[in-house]
Every structure is written in C-alpha cells, then in structure tokens.
Amino acid sequence: MNSSTSGRVAGLPWEWADCQCFVLGRTECCENGGDSSVAAVGLLPDFDGEAAGQFLTFVVPAPSGCNLKCSFCLIQQRREAVGDCLQPEDLVRFIREAAERSPIFALAIQGYEPLLPTSLPYTRAVLETGRSLGVPTTLVTNGVFLHEAVDLLNSLAPAKIAISLDSDSAAIHDRVRGVAGAWTATVAGIQRAVEVLAPRTKLAVSSVLLPSKRQHLEGMPAHLQEAGIEEWIVNPLLRCGPEKCNGPVGERRSLFQSLLGLKEAADRADIRLKVDDEFDRLGHRSACARQPELSSLEVRRLPLAIDLFRLGPTGRCSVGQEIMKPVTPDVPQWQPNAINAGVFLKTLSRDAEPHHKPNSHPSSAAERQFHA
Numbered sequence: 001m002n003s004s005t006s007g008r009v010a011g012l013p014w015e016w017a018d019c020q021c022f023v024l025g026r027t028e029c030c031e032n033g034g035d036s037s038v039a040a041v042g043l044l045p046d047f048d049g050e051a052a053g054q055f056l057t058f059v060v061p062a063p064s065g066c067n068l069k070c071s072f073c074l075i076q077q078r079r080e081a082v083g084d085c086l087q088p089e090d091l092v093r094f095i096r097e098a099a100e101r102s103p104i105f106a107l108a109i110q111g112y113e114p115l116l117p118t119s120l121p122y123t124r125a126v127l128e129t130g131r132s133l134g135v136p137t138t139l140v141t142n143g144v145f146l147h148e149a150v151d152l153l154n155s156l157a158p159a160k161i162a163i164s165l166d167s168d169s170a171a172i173h174d175r176v177r178g179v180a181g182a183w184t185a186t187v188a189g190i191q192r193a194v195e196v197l198a199p200r201t202k203l204a205v206s207s208v209l210l211p212s213k214r215q216h217l218e219g220m221p222a223h224l225q226e227a228g229i230e231e232w233i234v235n236p237l238l239r240c241g242p243e244k245c246n247g248p249v250g251e252r253r254s255l256f257q258s259l260l261g262l263k264e265a266a267d268r269a270d271i272r273l274k275v276d277d278e279f280d281r282l283g284h285r286s287a288c289a290r291q292p293e294l295s296s297l298e299v300r301r302l303p304l305a306i307d308l309f310r311l312g313p314t315g316r317c318s319v320g321q322e323i324m325k326p327v328t329p330d331v332p333q334w335q336p337n338a339i340n341a342g343v344f345l346k347t348l349s350r351d352a353e354p355h356h357k358p359n360s361h362p363s364s365a366a367e368r369q370f371h372a
C-alpha cells in the first residue's frame with residue numbers, strides 16, 4: 001500500500017501524522033489522536049443571510065516549508081505541498097479564468113504561511129487579482145512576519161486577516177506551534193496590524209482548541225480586548241483522513257462544555273467568539289436539541305450555495321469536504337497550459353459531494369432527520 005491509500009504518513013498512523021512529540025509529547029498534545037483544524041468559513045468575508053458563488057482558497061507555495069511546526073498542520077497531513085509548484089502568474093490565470101465561469105464570492109489564502117518572504121509573490125498575486133476584479137480577499141497567517149508585512153498588506157487591502165494565536169501565554173503558544181519566540185513576534189504583528197490596517201481590513205484572531213486544553217485559551221478574551229481585537233475564531237481540532245466520518249478529536253460533550261466556558265469568558269471581555277465548523281462535523285444543532293444552552297454558541301458553517309475549492313501549491317485542487325482528505329495522485333490537478341480553470345472547476349463542482357452530508361454522526365437519527 002502506498003502512503004495515500006494506507007492512511008499512513010512517514011510510517012505513522014494517519015491520526016498521529018506530524019504530531020511533534022518533541023513539542024508537547026504525544027500524550028499531552030494528542031492523546032485522542034491528533035489531527036487538524038480547518039477554518040475556511042472563518043475566512044469568508046462577513047455576509048448577511050445568503051452567500052453564494054465560488055469561494056477559491058489557496059495554499060501558496062513555500063519552498064522551504066512553513067516557519068512553524070504545528071502538530072496539527074493540515075497541509076503537512078494532507079501532503080498538499082509535495083511536487084512541483086505553480087508560479088504566481090498561474091494563480092492570476094486561475095482566478096481570472098474561474099471568474100469568467102461564474103461569480104467569485106471571495107478569495108482566501110489558507111497556508112502555508114502567506115507572509116513568508118518566499119511566499120509573498122504568490123500572496124501578492126492573489127490579493128492583487130482579487131482587488132482588480134473587485135472580489136474580497138482574505139488570508140490566515142501565523143503572524144510571525146506580520147509586523148514587516150503590514151505596509152504591503154495596507155496597499156493590497158484584504159477584507160479580512162485571521163491571525164493564529166493559541167494562548168495568551170508565550171510559553172504555551174510556542175510549545176503548541178513548535179518554535180520559540182513565535183508568540184512574541186505574532187503579538188507584535190497583531191499590534192501593528194491593529195494600528196495600521198484596522199478598521200479597513202477586519203482583523204480576527206484564530207485559536208485551535210486542543211482536546212482537554214481549554215485552559216490554554218482561557219486568558220485569550222482579556223488578552224484580545226487589550227490588543228484591540230473584537231473577533232475570536234475558535235477551531236476545535238478535527239480528525240482528517242481518508243475516512244468520511246471525521247468529527248472532532250475528543251469527546252463531544254466535554255468539547256461543548258469547553259466552548260461554553262470560553263464563550264462566557266469572551267462575553268465578559270466583550271469579544272465575539274465564533275466556532276468554525278464548515279462541514280457540520282461537530283453536530284452542534286443536534287447537540288442543542290439535547291442541551292439548549294448550547295444555542296448560545298455561534299457556530300458557523302459553510303453556506304450551502306458556496307462552492308468551496310482549495311488549490312494547492314502543485315495545482316491539485318480539492319472541492320468541498322474533500323479538503324479534509326489526503327491529497328493523492330487521484331486528486332485532480334489543474335495544469336495552466338492544459339485546461340481552462342473555469343472548465344476545470346466546473347467539472348470538479350459537478351462531481352462533488354454536498355458540503356453538509358450527514359456523515360459526522362452517521363448513527364444519529366436526529367441529525368439525519370435535520371439534514372433530510
């Protein structure tokens with residue numbers, strides 16, 4: 001079996017792929033099977049009611065990999081960046097050809113790290129093309145290079161930036177992200193971004209909620225209030241892999257209790273907490289039926305009329321919930337000189353599964369009914 005079909009990466013079970021045991025130790029970080037979080041929905045520009053159209057997301061090339069070493073890195077686990085990379089001008093072409101096919105709701109850069117010096121030409125290509133087409137652009141960054149990139153971002157005017165910060169404690173954040181000094185650089189970047197980019201660019205902080213590690217995040221609301229950030233996106237760790245049933249890592253009941261506790265802390269600091277669950281893997285609505293107080297949580301899913309695409313550095317492109325699965329040779333690859341991107345995306349879209357197929361709780365009758 002090869003790595004893509006066996007669910008194993010570098011000899012490790014898929015669940016443990018890329019867990020940086022030197023950082024936290026397997027039992028501390030990932031005792032329930034570490035995995036990844038995705039947050040495309042958090043990168044959608046604000047929308048009222050219905051949103052529709054193509055949502056093109058990108059993992060831009062980083063020839064030397066990311067500067068951080070997060071145990072839950074989806075890009076690493078999907079093996080998304082293995083192979084020859086597209087060029088910045090290819091991304092421009094991809095976006096323009098896609099726009100000729102049908103309206104683009106937004107463009108988002110989801111990784112590796114878009115503000116790495118080697119990735120900036122790609123980031124600039126995406127943001128400039130969006131601006132010239134009048135399409136909102138967003139990105140998520142680990143923030144380490146944000147301080148230096150603020151002036152460039154000010155000229156490119158993205159609609160939203162989400163900055164990853166996993167604790168108000170430098171020691172915890174640096175352990176989770178695997179690099180000493182990351183917290184200090186990111187916090188400095190946030191401060192400068194608030195001063196220069198807000199409010200034209202909406203700034204949010206995004207945190208990964210590791211199983212049984214609510215305490216890592218409890219000080220975040222007060223920290224964000226002091227930093228001048230109003231929106232806090234919390235991403236519970238999700239399982240990703242070749243199987244369809246990839247719900248949260250850890251037990252749902254304790255996850256929701258953790259989220260409720262964090263929501264109370266956020267309310268006290270006047271911070272808006274949003275939980276991202278783009279493919280309805282948490283089963284929030286069915287949990288509300290059993291535990292009505294959970295309805296106070298703002299859990300955001302991908303709107304049904306949004307077509308989500310994720311173009312990787314090599315041109316392999318995933319659609320909808322396929323973004324939670326490994327990138328294998330079977331994943332369609334867009335080749336700039338071989339096929340028009342609009343035609344390519346149309347074919348992908350036609351073959352895709354619906355976003356919210358009820359597969360996170362396949363045994364839950366209540367949820368099946370809800371989705372029917």
Ligand code: SF4
Pocket residue numbers: 066067068069070072073074075076111112113142
């Ligand atoms: S910062 Fe993002 S891209 Fe970099 S290792 Fe961490 S999760 Fe992966």
